[in-house]
Amino acid sequence: MRIAIAYDCLFPWTKGGGERLYRQFAEEFVAAGHEVTYLTRLQWDEEPVIEGITVKAVSNDRDIYDANGVRTLGPALRYAAGLAKHFLANRGRYDAVLVAAQPSTNVLAVRAALLGTKTVIDVDWLEVWRPDQWRDYSGPVIGTVASVLQWIGAKLSPLASCHSRLHARRLERVGFRGRVIVSPGLIEPRGEVEPQLTVTSPPRVVYVGRHIPDKRVETLPAAIAAAREQIPDLTATIFGEGPSKPAVLAEIDRLGLRDVVSTPGFVSQEELDEGIRTAAVLVNPSQREGYGLVVVESCAVGTPVVVVEAEDNSAVELIEPGVNGYVAKSPADMGAAIVNAVTGGETMRKSTHDWYIRVSSTNTVAASARQILDRLVKAAHLR
Known part of the structure; x- marks a missing residue:
């Protein structure tokens, strides 16, 4: 299949759990024989070359956080607009899309641009926030808007995946109407790292x-x-x-x-x-x-x-x-x-x-990627 992954950060140009997760998902999809395009924002000076993966920047914001480490609204909106523009120009190009639900504007952009196509969409929820959590994070106005957008994003998610029981329960409470797929885990087996089983001193x-x-x-x-x-x-x-x-x-x-x-x-x-x-x-x-x-x-x-x-x-x-x-x-x-x-x-x-x-033998990133991929393949075959 031709699969797009939509997330505004890409490892190692930006570092974090989400960045590593979606990079690994892309690599696992390629290893399974699929064609992968990673849609992100500009984070580099030289064009990235990742074997088997086409990387495309759909927005140009280098910084997405303010001085306090809080995501700002402008880059999120511009990235969502870039996603919408890309998918509108490429309707029919992709068989499936895995879109990160953070921020929720991603979901709205992808759903609107691909409305009426046969493209299968899985919305991946790393986290689902409480309304008061959004207000504490972004202030009373933007936080309330973000909370409402999250609710709309849940309603508009055709398929949904989560990586913890906590956030799966929250997604169901905020309005997702289907069955949330909870991944087995996000462990990346690290056989090359030697464990330290003896005690070092001082502790x-x-x-x-x-x-x-x-x-x-x-x-x-x-x-x-x-x-x-x-x-x-x-x-x-x-x-x-x-x-x-x-x-x-x-x-x-x-x-x-x-x-x-x-x-x-x-x-x-x-x-x-x-x-x-x-x-x-x-x-x-x-x-x-x-x-x-x-x-x-x-x-x-x-x-x-x-x-x-x-x-x-x-x-x-x-x-x-x-x-x-x-x-x-x-x-x-x-x-x-x-x-x-x-x-x-x-x-x-x-x-x-x-x-x-x-x-680590079962709860791996690879197993989670296969679970999501199997779901996308089955849904695509039903279209």
């Missing part, structure tokens, strides 16, 4: 990700200070950058942890992998995760994970308490969870890696 906490309000990175220094009351030689490395970093540094200084906590920013993939592999525990205090890929990557090398229970955090679905990590009830409880993970020692590192071996 070290790591955080990996952007420094934005939803990630609550600024709560980490207090958790580390609390854990050090029982593990005095505990250190930490907080990777990443973002608008919340000044608050993180201020907390480190307030608690006198400048010699304990390092903040190297963004680093090479090799340094990041080694940092996770040799850590005693990875801590992710985020209140919002659509899936939680970093949890899986950490477990792949035997490093247990601490996450925090939150209404919008799907990553808790990946944790089996006492097996591959712990779920803290709140940021204030992270210190105790860190202590439990670290003192679990080699026993917990082995059970963490065993968890990964067990789930």
Whole structure:
């Protein structure tokens, strides 16, 4: 089949879980023998060359976030307009389209442009937000509009896929009228990465990700200070950058942890992998995760994970308490969870890696891609 994937970001020109997911979906579709066009926005200086995949920019915005890490409206609207223009000019070219539902303007653009064609459309929902969540994120006016557009997008989704039970339930509540396909998982087996099943000394906490309000990175220094009351030689490395970093540094200084906590920013993939592999525990205090890929990557090398229970955090679905990590009830409880993970020692590192071996044989990106692809093929044959 001729398949288009519509998402305004493309890995590695932009980095994140969604970017990696849709890039991998494209590669899996090509590996299955299909022709893939990836419709995105301009993110590069030199035209990208990806084997088997045609990459086309339908909008030109280089930046889609404001200074606080919030998506802005203009780039979303221009990307949606670019999608509509492309599909209007290519009606009949594609047998199927996989369109990311974030932002929901993508769904409206694709549906309107392909109305009346035989093209099969699957809307992929990485996340489904509550109305108050949209208002907190984008303000009362734009947030309300975004919430309404999400509701319309759900109503207009012919087929829908999600990657967590949390967001599948929400999609059904906001108005999707069909059967939501929940993928088996988004694990990318990493056989080339050697697990670290022995304990390194001194023990070290790591955080990996952007420094934005939803990630609550600024709560980490207090958790580390609390854990050090029982593990005095505990250190930490907080990777990443973002608008919340000044608050993180201020907390480190307030608690006198400048010699304990390092903040190297963004680093090479090799340094990041080694940092996770040799850590005693990875801590992710985020209140919002659509899936939680970093949890899986950490477990792949035997490093247990601490996450925090939150209404919008799907990553808790990946944790089996006492097996591959712990779920803290709140940021204030992270210190105790860190202590439990670290003192679990080699026993917990082995059970963490065993968890990964067990789930990585079935809950993979490849399996999810095949599930979506099978659905698209079947629907296309019925047209």
